[in-house]
Amino acid sequence: MTNILRTQNLTKTYQGKEAVNSVNMNIKQGEIYGFLGPNGAGKTTVMKMITNLVKPTYGEIEFFGEKMTERSYEMLKRMGCIIEYPVFYDKLTAKENLILHGEYMGYYDKQAMGEALELVKLTGIDNKPVKQFSLGMKQRLGIARAVMTKPELLILDEPINGLDPLGIKEMREVFRMLSQEYGMTLLISSHLLAEIEQIADTIGVIREGVLLEEVAMQTIRGGNTEYIELITNESSKAVYVLEH
Ligand code: ATP
Numbered sequence: 001m002t003n004i005l006r007t008q009n010l011t012k013t014y015q016g017k018e019a020v021n022s023v024n025m026n027i028k029q030g031e032i033y034g035f036l037g038p039n040g041a042g043k044t045t046v047m048k049m050i051t052n053l054v055k056p057t058y059g060e061i062e063f064f065g066e067k068m069t070e071r072s073y074e075m076l077k078r079m080g081c082i083i084e085y086p087v088f089y090d091k092l093t094a095k096e097n098l099i100l101h102g103e104y105m106g107y108y109d110k111q112a113m114g115e116a117l118e119l120v121k122l123t124g125i126d127n128k129p130v131k132q133f134s135l136g137m138k139q140r141l142g143i144a145r146a147v148m149t150k151p152e153l154l155i156l157d158e159p160i161n162g163l164d165p166l167g168i169k170e171m172r173e174v175f176r177m178l179s180q181e182y183g184m185t186l187l188i189s190s191h192l193l194a195e196i197e198q199i200a201d202t203i204g205v206i207r208e209g210v211l212l213e214e215v216a217m218q219t220i221r222g223g224n225t226e227y228i229e230l231i232t233n234e235s236s237k238a239v240y241v242l243e244h
Contacts, residue, residue: 001028003065004153004185005050010059012045012209019045021209022059027153027187027202032179034200035189042209043189044083047155050187051081063153080151082159086142090131094122094141097130098148107149116144119182120174136167143174147184154178155187160195168195175199 005027012020020042027033037043048054050061052070061068063075088097094117102108117123120140130138139159146154160168176199178184190196196203197217205213 001030003027004029004063005187006062007046007050008060008062010046010049010061011057012042012049012054013057018209020049023206023209023211025204025211026214027185029152029185030179030183031201032175032186032188032196032199034196034203035187035206036191036193036196036203037189037206038191041191041206043206044157045209046206047081047083047157047187047189051079051083051155052076053083077149078151079153079155080146080149081155081157082139082142082146083155083157085135086138086145088130088138088141091129093129094126094133094144097141098145101145102148109148112148112150113144116148119147119177120144121170134167136163136170139163139167139171140174143178147178147182150182151184153185153187157189158191159188160190160192172199 003026005025007023007025010020010023010025011018023042023046025046035043035046045054049056052068052072055070063072063078066075068075089100092100095113098113098116099108102113114123117126120143122137122140122144125137130141133141143154143156143159160171163171175186175188179186188196188200200217203213203215203217204211205215
């Protein structure tokens with residue numbers, strides 16, 4: 001598999017303090033990359049640099065083998081992202097929110113909207129005002145909004161945070177669909193290993209701005225020769241056995 005996204009020595013310093021320190025990340029095309037780390041580890045900052053919201057202090061980002069700059073607008077169109085909670089007009093229906101966003105951004109397409117709503121299983125309730133939606137429904141609507149342009153890389157910052165078990169299950173199904181049916185590459189951050197270990201193909205572990213591990217889950221799910229510890233915080237700790 002080829003890399004869709006690669007970072008080299010990606011670094012961000014705020015007021016002399018390194019929030020992200022020399023991160024070399026490799027995300028393969030078509031995979032689900034779980035970006036794991038405790039609060040404050042630097043996950044959002046990495047995502048903001050990838051999506052051009054924040055300028056790196058140092059380092060490079062390559063997307064489809066091409067170096068990204070502040071003006072890589074065409075490349076950015078091939079990405080979709082939801083950083084933290086998606087925001088909507090509460091009094092408008094789900095559909096009206098998507099139409100408004102699509103028209104404002106200049107890419108409204110009725111068919112693409114219908115497909116996106118179906119994908120996140122909101123067809124049938126898309127005429128309800130968003131204020132009646134649960135957090136999980138809002139997250140899924142956020143995904144529908146982000147995938148209307150059919151991005152090749154979808155970046156989701158803590159999309160499972162705060163969801164109940166049913167919401168988590170539904171969200172995982174959406175991830176699987178996006179990956180398997182649409183061939184989309186997903187970068188999903190979480191501070192809980194249990195939330196992403198079942199769906200991720202690769203897990204990157206970040207702590208205090210440093211990418212400690214980048215592990216293929218296929219390796220982890222296999223044999224028994226080497227121990228690897230993925231620790232995010234005390235409530236989310238796992239020891240895996242690596243096969244060689
Ligand atoms: P969380 O899940 O809590 O958002 P995170 O892993 O996404 O955690 P970041 O939000 O990227 O972590 O933060 C990494 C570090 O950078 C933290 O110490 C944070 O306080 C700091 N930081 C982030 N944004 C800024 C900013 N705009 N100015 C100063 N410091 C910042």
